[in-house]
Amino acid sequence: MWSxxxxxxxxxxxxxxxLGLKTRSSTRLSSCCxxxxxxxxxxxxxxxxxxxAAAQALVSERRQQQKEKIQQExxxxxxxxxxKQQKHKEQTLVNSISHWLSKDPSFFACxxxxxxxxxxxxxxxxxxxxxxxxxxxxQVLWNQYRQLYYDSIPAFREQMDGTASNIxxxxxxxxxxxxxxxxxxxxxxxxxxxxxxxxERQKTMTxxxxxxxxxxxxxxxxxxxxxxxxxxxKQEMERVNQTRERILLERKAADLKDxxxxxxxxxxxxxxSKAWCMILDLVSSTKKCAEKxxxxxxxxxxxxRAKIASSLRIPTTARLERRIARxxxxxxxxxxxxxxxxxxxxxxxxxxxxRPPPMNEEDYNRANEAVHQVRASICQxxxxxxxxxxxxxxxxxxxxxxxxxxxxxxxxYSYARLDRRKIIFHGGPTNSGKTYAALQRLKEAxxxxxxxxxxxxxxxxxxxxxxxxIYTNLFTGQERREIPFSTHASATVEMxxxxxxxxVAVLDExxxxxxxxxxxxxxxxxxxxxxxxxxxxxxMEAKEIVEKIAKACGDEFEIQKYERFxxxxxxxxxxSTDPTKVGAxxxxxxx
Numbered sequence: 177m178w179s180x181x182x183x184x185x186x187x188x189x190x191x192x193x194x195l196g197l198k199t200r201s202s203t204r205l206s207s208c209c210x211x212x213x214x215x216x217x218x219x220x221x222x223x224x225x226x227x228x229a230a231a232q233a234l235v236s237e238r239r240q241q242q243k244e245k246i247q248q249e250x251x252x253x254x255x256x257x258x259x260k261q262q263k264h265k266e267q268t269l270v271n272s273i274s275h276w277l278s279k280d281p282s283f284f285a286c287x288x289x290x291x292x293x294x295x296x297x298x299x300x301x302x303x304x305x306x307x308x309x310x311x312x313x314x315q316v317l318w319n320q321y322r323q324l325y326y327d328s329i330p331a332f333r334e335q336m337d338g339t340a341s342n343i344x345x346x347x348x349x350x351x352x353x354x355x356x357x358x359x360x361x362x363x364x365x366x367x368x369x370x371x372x373x374x375x376e377r378q379k380t381m382t383x384x385x386x387x388x389x390x391x392x393x394x395x396x397x398x399x400x401x402x403x404x405x406x407x408x409x410k411q412e413m414e415r416v417n418q419t420r421e422r423i424l425l426e427r428k429a430a431d432l433k434d435x436x437x438x439x440x441x442x443x444x445x446x447x448x449s450k451a452w453c454m455i456l457d458l459v460s461s462t463k464k465c466a467e468k469x470x471x472x473x474x475x476x477x478x479x480x481r482a483k484i485a486s487s488l489r490i491p492t493t494a495r496l497e498r499r500i501a502r503x504x505x506x507x508x509x510x511x512x513x514x515x516x517x518x519x520x521x522x523x524x525x526x527x528x529x530x531r532p533p534p535m536n537e538e539d540y541n542r543a544n545e546a547v548h549q550v551r552a553s554i555c556q557x558x559x560x561x562x563x564x565x566x567x568x569x570x571x572x573x574x575x576x577x578x579x580x581x582x583x584x585x586x587x588x589y590s591y592a593r594l595d596r597r598k599i600i601f602h603g604g605p606t607n608s609g610k611t612y613a614a615l616q617r618l619k620e621a622x623x624x625x626x627x628x629x630x631x632x633x634x635x636x637x638x639x640x641x642x643x644x645x646i647y648t649n650l651f652t653g654q655e656r657r658e659i660p661f662s663t664h665a666s667a668t669v670e671m672x673x674x675x676x677x678x679x680v681a682v683l684d685e686x687x688x689x690x691x692x693x694x695x696x697x698x699x700x701x702x703x704x705x706x707x708x709x710x711x712x713x714x715x716m717e718a719k720e721i722v723e724k725i726a727k728a729c730g731d732e733f734e735i736q737k738y739e740r741f742x743x744x745x746x747x748x749x750x751x752s753t754d755p756t757k758v759g760a761x762x763x764x765x766x767x
Contacts, residue, residue: 265360265361266337268359268361268362268365269354269355271365273350273354273554274329274336275369276547282551283554284325286552287559287562289555290556290558290559291573291574292577293573317577317580324569325562328561328562331565332558335557344561345560345561349553353546353549353550354550356546357546367534368543374534381524381527381528382528385521385525388517388520392517395517399507399511406500406503409499409500417493420493584728585699585703586728588703589674593729596730596732597732598708598731599712599734600711601714601719601722601723601733601734601735602736603716603735603737603738604737604739605715605738605739605740608739609738610713611682611713614713618680618711622679623663623677623679624663624664624680624681626664626665626667626682627672627682628667628668628684629668629685629694630668631652631654634651634667635652637666646663646664647659647662647663649664649665650665650667651665651666651667653668653671669683669697669698670697672705674704674706675706677706678706678707678708679707679708679709680707680710682710683701683712686698686702686712686714687718688714689721690718702722702725703729
């Protein structure tokens with residue numbers, strides 16, 4: 177007969193344990209089984225099986241409860257980790273938006289436009305909101321805009337991260353879009369911010385490589401020229417050495433000939449002496465006649481003697497040797513510089529290829545597009561936040577901005593905008609009849625005005641109109657001639673009156689509108705004249721700006737083109753006998 181101890185022992189041996197540990201329920205079951213063995217089979221087999229089953233059920237239930245508890249704890253930890261990651265992502269997105277608001281000038285400009293303030297956020301050429309231009313008259317007002325903008329960013333950040341006491345805006349769409357673009361990862365945002373610096377460094381390195389390449393080409397050309405000069409000097413050195421050797425050989429031959437003749441002279445001295453005495457007598461008789469003839473040939477003989485002496489003179493090579501030595505040293509320096517430039521170019525090219533971009537172009541374009549999409553909504557909400565906190569101050573800024581707006585000068589002259597004017601542009605070269613045609617129309621008008629750049633031109637038009645019987649006033653910076661019952665006026669452009677009304681006005685030399693010192697006078701006259709018909713004369717290079725001003729003022733624009741009457745040719749003779757001489761044309765004006 178089998179024993180209950182073996183059954184319980186087998187049962188306890190088969191029971192599993194979790195994590196290698198024996199649970200409290202399994203210990204109780206073992207103790208119950210031990211008690212059952214000591215009772216000397218006091219209960220039946222059925223009761224024993226029921227008790228074992230109940231104990232096993234209790235153990236299974238407690239195991240299940242413990243497993244569920246562990247699963248719940250793991251789920252709670254996972255949810256807590258997910259919530260922490262989500263909060264970290266949101267904090268990363270908030271940090272990215274705060275960085276853009278603080279550092280990116282485009283966000284400042286967009287916010288100012290949303291507040292209906294000056295969109296030109298900075299007076300500098302680069303449109304950088306972090307720099308100042310103290311010489312600009314609007315810089316004080318722009319500084320106040322910037323101070324208000326930066327003071328509002330911390331409170332707006334509290335609205336974004338949800339720590340503010342009164343949440344007014346919902347940033348779920350912006351956060352979702354930025355998270356989908358990858359800005360939830362701190363490393364992603366860091367790489368995105370590094371792309372711009374990487375691009376600037378690559379551009380700088382590209383310029384350095386181009387400069388190094390051009391420098392190396394110039395050095396190579398200089399080396400080539402230096403080698404050519406050195407070869408020429410060496411060839412000249414060879415020619416001088418050959419000439420030197422030839423002269424030395426000729427002198428040796430001459431010395432040998434003199435020695436032979438001297439020996440012959442010594443051997444035949446008696447015969448030669450007698451002959452020589454006879455020759456002296458003959459020469460003394462003809463010496464006087466020969467002196468006169470030799471006087472004319474003295475100069476030619478001296479030249480021949482100099483040529484002979486120069487041909488027999490031995491050329492020196494010391495100077496050429498010094499020049500060759502200097503040239504070789506200079507060539508060595510050039511070669512060393514070229515080697516250094518080549519090494520630098522190679523290093524720059526290696527660094528240019530070595531540095532990988534922080535992110536590929538596709539990811540950067542996607543992230544950049546997300547930033548552009550988010551910018552408008554973020555700036556609009558920031559503008560609403562600033563307007564709620566500083567409503568009165570914004571109204572004051574808008575009033576000041578409206579009165580100091582210099583971007584629409586055509587709106588400064590409201591009386592000139594009451595009627596639609598007609599602007600006729602007479603364009604063409606000099607001596608083409610532009611001003612003449614405009615003056616003919618001016619003479620026909622009941623009330624007209626001429627504006628020119630010079631006092632002499634204004635005086636000339638004044639005399640022309642007066643000769644034709646038209647009462648005309650003259651206004652210049654030096655004099656004023658007011659004629660009673662006058663209907664016309666001739667003036668320099670700075671003396672233009674924008675308060676009177678005219679039927680026809682002539683604005684001469686309109687290309688002076690581009691002049692940095694006097695161009696404002698032409699701009700004012702063109703936009704502020706209260707005139708039905710304005711004739712503008714000048715070169716065709718001013719057509720575009722005149723047409724733009726007419727379109728901005730709402731005026732009618734018409735163009736008339738002219739050709740030069742006489743052909744412009746270059747004179748065959750110069751005004752000076754020697755044009756290269758300093759002061760060659762100083763008397764031209766007097767003549």
